[in-house]
Amino acid sequence: MRTNPVVLEMLMQRFRSVAEEMGYSVQRTGYTAFVNETADLGVALVTPKGEIFGYPNGIGISTFVNLDMSDAFGAFDHYDEGDIVITNDPYTSGGMSSHLPDVNVFRPVFHNGELVCFTFAYVHSTDVGGNVAGSLTPSNYEVFQEGIRIPPIKLYKKDVANEDVLKLIMNNVRVPADNWGDLRAMITALRVGERRVHELIERYGRDTFLSAMQDCLAYTETRVREQIRRIPPGTYRFHDYLDDDVASEVPVRLEVAVTVSGDSMHLDFTGTDPQLKSAFNLYSASKPHPWLIYKLMSLFITMDPGIPLNSGMMRPVSVTAPVGSVVNCVFPAAIGLRTTMGVRLQDAVMGALAQALPEIVPAAGSGTIVPVVFAEPSPTGRGVEVNVLEPLSGGTGGGSQSDGLHARDVVDLANLRNSPLETVESKSSTRVFIYGLRPDSAGAGKFRGGCGVVFEFEVLAPDCVIIARGMERLRFQPWGLLGGACGAFGRIEVKRSGSDHFEQVHKADALRASVGDVIRLSTAGGGGYGDPLERDAQKVLDDVLNGFVTVAGAERDYGVVIRNRLLDTAATVKLRASRKSTAVPPLHTLGNARLAYETLWNPEMWQAFVTLIYSLPLPLRYEIRGRLWREMEARRGDGRTADIAALEQAWRDMEVRMAKSGVAPVVKKALAA
Incomplete structure (x- = not known):
C-alpha cells in the first residue's frame, strides 16, 4: 500500500x-x-x-x-x-x-x-x-x-x-x-x-x-482473504426452495456448491431451476452480484468485525450463474421480485457453509421480506394512491451461542424500519388491529429462533388492492441446525366483510379487498439451533412470560412444564428424561413437508430432471418443466412408478404428443438455433 x-x-x-x-x-x-x-x-x-x-x-x-x-x-x-x-x-x-x-x-x-x-x-x-x-x-x-x-x-x-x-x-x-x-x-x-x-x-x-x-x-x-483461510477447504453443497412462482404450483429449486480453496471462494449455482414466467427471476449479468452473495458479507464481518465495508470485501469471491437460470435470467424476463429470490439464495449459501462452520453459521431465518403495498382510489377520483404499509419480516435463526432475533430477518436488510402505525393509518384507508410478534413461531432449540410477525388490518375503502409480495415459507419451513426445530410456516388469511372467520389463502398476487375486509399476514419464525430439551428451562419460562412461547408450546416443544406462571421443575425433569434420545441428529432439520417432497425429488432424480430441461431451447423450458413435474407428481399420487426411467419415458411420450399436434417443427427449429 x-x-x-x-x-x-x-x-x-x-x-x-x-x-x-x-x-x-x-x-x-x-x-x-x-x-x-x-x-x-x-x-x-x-x-x-x-x-x-x-x-x-x-x-x-x-x-x-x-x-x-x-x-x-x-x-x-x-x-x-x-x-x-x-x-x-x-x-x-x-x-x-x-x-x-x-x-x-x-x-x-x-x-x-x-x-x-x-x-x-x-x-x-x-x-x-x-x-x-x-x-x-x-x-x-x-x-x-x-x-x-x-x-x-x-x-x-x-x-x-x-x-x-x-x-x-x-x-x-x-x-x-x-x-x-x-x-x-x-x-x-x-x-x-x-x-x-x-x-x-x-x-x-x-x-x-x-x-x-x-x-x-x-x-x-x-x-477477507485471511478469514477465508480459516474455513476448512472443500466443496459444500445445499439446496433450498421458493414455495412456487405463483404462476404455477411447482416449487423453485435453488442449488449451490460453495468451494473454498486457500484464500478464495467460488459459488456455483449450476442445477438451479431455469428462469420463470413470473417475476422471481434475478439478472446477475454473470457477475458476483450482491443478490447472489450478500450474506457472505455478514459471515466475514462476524468472523472479523473490523473489516471495512467496501467492494474489496468480495474480490476473493467468484460465481458461476448459468445463463437462462433464475439466478441469471435473459431479457426480457420479469425481475420485480428479485429480493425474494436473493433472500432464498442466501439460505442456500448459508446452508452449504453450515457444513464447514456450524459454530458460526446460524439456522435459517424466515427468509421473508414483505413490503405490504396498499393501493386505493384517490379521493380526487383521478388515479390511485399507493402506500407501503409495513415492511414485514420474520425471525432470524438461532446460533451456537445465542437466540435468533425477533422480526429482523432478513438482518442484511435490517435498515428497513417499521412505519409508525399513526403514519400507516393517516396515509391509507386502513385500521390496524394487530402488529406484533407471533407466539410459538420460533423454531425450538437450545438456542431458539426469533419469532415471526402478525400484521392484521381492516380495509376502510372500496376497490382496494393489497400486494404482499415476497410472502414465503408457506410450503417449506425455515430449517434448523443440529437438532433445532424448523421455524413455523408463514400464513396469509382473509376475513371478508360480514364473515366471522378467516380463510387461509395461498400466496397472493394482487389481493382485492373492500370496506370491512380484514387481512392477516403471519410471517415465519427462524429455525432453532441445538436440542430443544437442552434449553435452559428458566429461559423457556422467560419466553412464556414475555409472550414469545405459549404454555402449551413450552411443554410440547421444550419439555418444560409451567403451571400458574411458575416452572414445575420436577415435572420438567421427568418429561425431558422421557423424551431424551441418544440418536445423533442430522446437521439440518428440514421439516416433514420438505422430506416428503424429496422422497421423489431426491438429488439423482433432480439432476436427471434439470439436465433434461436445460437441454431444451430457452423458450420451451418453463412449459416443459411444469408438464413433466406434474406428470411425475401424478404418478406419485396414484401409486405408479415415479423414477428416472419414468421421467425419461414421460418426456418421450410428450415429444410424440407434440409431434402429433404440429409443435415438432417449432421444437426442431429452436433446437437448431
Whole structure:
C-alpha cells in the first residue's frame, strides 16, 4: 500500500462518514414514507472503475457493498462536471439496478478537470408505472409489465436538468409528485458527497486521496482473504426452495456448491431451476452480484468485525450463474421480485457453509421480506394512491451461542424500519388491529429462533388492492441446525366483510379487498439451533412470560412444564428424561413437508430432471418443466412408478404428443438455433 497506514485509517473513516451523511440527506429530505420512514435507500462513493470505496454503516441497505457499477459508468465516453445520470433498468445498466423500482443516480466528481470518483444514490420508488399499483406483482412475466425502463441517461448536463427526460419519466408513473420528491433528495445527496470529496482532496491532496481510495479496497480484500483461510477447504453443497412462482404450483429449486480453496471462494449455482414466467427471476449479468452473495458479507464481518465495508470485501469471491437460470435470467424476463429470490439464495449459501462452520453459521431465518403495498382510489377520483404499509419480516435463526432475533430477518436488510402505525393509518384507508410478534413461531432449540410477525388490518375503502409480495415459507419451513426445530410456516388469511372467520389463502398476487375486509399476514419464525430439551428451562419460562412461547408450546416443544406462571421443575425433569434420545441428529432439520417432497425429488432424480430441461431451447423450458413435474407428481399420487426411467419415458411420450399436434417443427427449429 502506498498510503501511510494512519492516514489510510483516517480516510477510510471519512469515506464512510461522507457516505453516511449522503444517506441521512436522502432520508431526511425524501418525500415518501418508504424513504423517510422505512429507509429503503442506498448511497456510496465509487471509483471511476465502478468499485465502492465509501459505504455507510448506519443508514441504507447493507447488501450492495460490492455492487459493480462499471457497465453503467461505461455507458458514456465523456462526463462533464455537473452531469447526473439516472437509470433503473438492470438489463442496460449491467445489474446496477436489480429491479425497476430501484431508481439509481450517479454524478462524476472532478478535481482540476480530472475525474476522481463518482457519488451514487438510489431509492426504492413506491411506483414506476407498470400493470399494477406499486409496479411489482409475482404474475408479471416480462420486464415491460413492471414499469418504465430507464437506461443510463443524463438527467442533468452540466447542472442543467434535461426537462424532456424528466417529463417522460413523470408521465409514466402513478404518483409523479412522490417520485420527483425522492429524486430531488437523491440529487441533493450526490451534491453533498461531491462537496465533501472536494474538502478531503483540499485537506489531504489529490494523490493521497486517490491512493487511499485504492488502498482501502486492497486492505479490505486482504482481511477477507485471511478469514477465508480459516474455513476448512472443500466443496459444500445445499439446496433450498421458493414455495412456487405463483404462476404455477411447482416449487423453485435453488442449488449451490460453495468451494473454498486457500484464500478464495467460488459459488456455483449450476442445477438451479431455469428462469420463470413470473417475476422471481434475478439478472446477475454473470457477475458476483450482491443478490447472489450478500450474506457472505455478514459471515466475514462476524468472523472479523473490523473489516471495512467496501467492494474489496468480495474480490476473493467468484460465481458461476448459468445463463437462462433464475439466478441469471435473459431479457426480457420479469425481475420485480428479485429480493425474494436473493433472500432464498442466501439460505442456500448459508446452508452449504453450515457444513464447514456450524459454530458460526446460524439456522435459517424466515427468509421473508414483505413490503405490504396498499393501493386505493384517490379521493380526487383521478388515479390511485399507493402506500407501503409495513415492511414485514420474520425471525432470524438461532446460533451456537445465542437466540435468533425477533422480526429482523432478513438482518442484511435490517435498515428497513417499521412505519409508525399513526403514519400507516393517516396515509391509507386502513385500521390496524394487530402488529406484533407471533407466539410459538420460533423454531425450538437450545438456542431458539426469533419469532415471526402478525400484521392484521381492516380495509376502510372500496376497490382496494393489497400486494404482499415476497410472502414465503408457506410450503417449506425455515430449517434448523443440529437438532433445532424448523421455524413455523408463514400464513396469509382473509376475513371478508360480514364473515366471522378467516380463510387461509395461498400466496397472493394482487389481493382485492373492500370496506370491512380484514387481512392477516403471519410471517415465519427462524429455525432453532441445538436440542430443544437442552434449553435452559428458566429461559423457556422467560419466553412464556414475555409472550414469545405459549404454555402449551413450552411443554410440547421444550419439555418444560409451567403451571400458574411458575416452572414445575420436577415435572420438567421427568418429561425431558422421557423424551431424551441418544440418536445423533442430522446437521439440518428440514421439516416433514420438505422430506416428503424429496422422497421423489431426491438429488439423482433432480439432476436427471434439470439436465433434461436445460437441454431444451430457452423458450420451451418453463412449459416443459411444469408438464413433466406434474406428470411425475401424478404418478406419485396414484401409486405408479415415479423414477428416472419414468421421467425419461414421460418426456418421450410428450415429444410424440407434440409431434402429433404440429409443435415438432417449432421444437426442431429452436433446437437448431
